Amino acid sequence: MPELPEVETVRLGLSQFLPGRRIAHITHDWPKSFPNAESDVQDFLLGARVTEVRRRAKVLLIDLDTQYTLVVHLKMTGQLVFRGDRERFGAGHPSHSLVGDLPDKSTRVTLAFEDGSKLFFNDQRKFGWMRLLPTPEVEQLDFFQKVGPEPLAADFTPEQFIKRLQRRKKSGIKAVLLDQTVVAGIGNIYADESLWSAKIHPEQKVQDIPDTKLAKLYEALRTVLKLSIEKGGSTDRNYVDAAGKRGSYLTFANVFRREGQPCARCGTTIIKTKVAGRGTHICTHCQHF
DNA sequence: CACTTGACCTGTCCGC
DNA sequence: TGCGGACAGGTCAAGT
Numbered sequence: 001m002p003e004l005p006e007v008e009t010v011r012l013g014l015s016q017f018l019p020g021r022r023i024a025h026i027t028h029d030w031p032k033s034f035p036n037a038e039s040d041v042q043d044f045l046l047g048a049r050v051t052e053v054r055r056r057a058k059v060l061l062i063d064l065d066t067q068y069t070l071v072v073h074l075k076m077t078g079q080l081v082f083r084g085d086r087e088r089f090g091a092g093h094p095s096h097s098l099v100g101d102l103p104d105k106s107t108r109v110t111l112a113f114e115d116g117s118k119l120f121f122n123d124q125r126k127f128g129w130m131r132l133l134p135t136p137e138v139e140q141l142d143f144f145q146k147v148g149p150e151p152l153a154a155d156f157t158p159e160q161f162i163k164r165l166q167r168r169k170k171s172g173i174k175a176v177l178l179d180q181t182v183v184a185g186i187g188n189i190y191a192d193e194s195l196w197s198a199k200i201h202p203e204q205k206v207q208d209i210p211d212t213k214l215a216k217l218y219e220a221l222r223t224v225l226k227l228s229i230e231k232g233g234s235t236d237r238n239y240v241d242a243a244g245k246r247g248s249y250l251t252f253a254n255v256f257r258r259e260g261q262p263c264a265r266c267g268t269t270i271i272k273t274k275v276a277g278r279g280t281h282i283c284t285h286c287q288h289f
Numbered sequence: 290c291a292c293t294t295g296a297c298c299t300g301t302c303c304g305c
Numbered sequence: 306t307g308c309g310g311a312c313a314g315g316t317c318a319a320g321t
Binding site: 001002003058073074075076077125127128143178180187188236237277278279 | 312313314315316
């Protein structure tokens with residue numbers, strides 16, 4: 001569920017909280033959530049200071065002054081929540097937080113900083129992970145070698161977008177949008193939202209969609225992603241930002257989780273079906289072949 | 290090559 | 306109220 005806007009929102013929060021803090025201690029209780037050698041933890045994590053927090057696709061990169069990076073993928077239910085110490089942030093947790101006292105039963109990793117503040121990696125379904133790697137090796141990861149361009153990059157053009165979509169011209173458009181090697185960061189929510197906006201049926205083959213419509217999809221996708229970042233992302237089930245706050249994009253969603261409701265454009269009832277193995281929301285009147 | 294299915298997990302919800 | 310099963314949907318691996 002964390003897609004590009006959610007991960008970007010977490011990044012923005014962490015980039016306010018973390019840089020400059022020195023890691024003093026770490027606890028973790030689920031091996032797959034923290035697949036690192038103990039010697040690397042000792043040598044390159046403990047005592048390290050956070051320098052920067054970056055994002056690529058749906059992956060967070062927490063850079064350390066040891067030239068190592070904590071690579072984090074939230075997958076479906078991951079959360080990274082920062083909590084300050086009592087002096088700095090008051091007793092308990094902020095009242096706007098969706099999550100309660102931490103750690104809780106979904107906490108997989110706890111990073112404690114020298115000043116008493118903490119970063120909690122919560123992950124109910126245990127699909128996510130937090131991996132320590134030498135910073136130069138991050139871009140060598142198979143995933144980063146294959147992942148497509150950032151859709152919000154200033155130099156990402158409609159022509160590039162269309163050209164990359166055409167690499168899978170015989171596939172249904174939604175499956176192609178979800179393919180991280182075509183364009184980075186799109187997941188189920190923003191695939192459905194942008195296709196509705198561009199009036200394209202999710203099962204339509206790329207080769208059958210005119211360029212003018214694909215150009216509309218490019219605009220729709222960028223607009224939707226930017227709006228969602230503005231709104232702090234989408235909280236469907238348990239996504240929260242680095243302060244534990246939910247995102248409000250779904251208030252503005254046109255089809256996602258709106259089955260049974262009227263389409264904002266034509267009034268036709270939104271339906272939910274399955275496309276490319278995923279729950280898919282469409283207006284059958286606006287989005288046809 | 291491209292598509293589908295299964296695996297990884299847990300919590301929630303629905304029908305009986 | 307209890308219980309089995311479907312479902313949530315990011316990514317990789319295996320199968321067709």
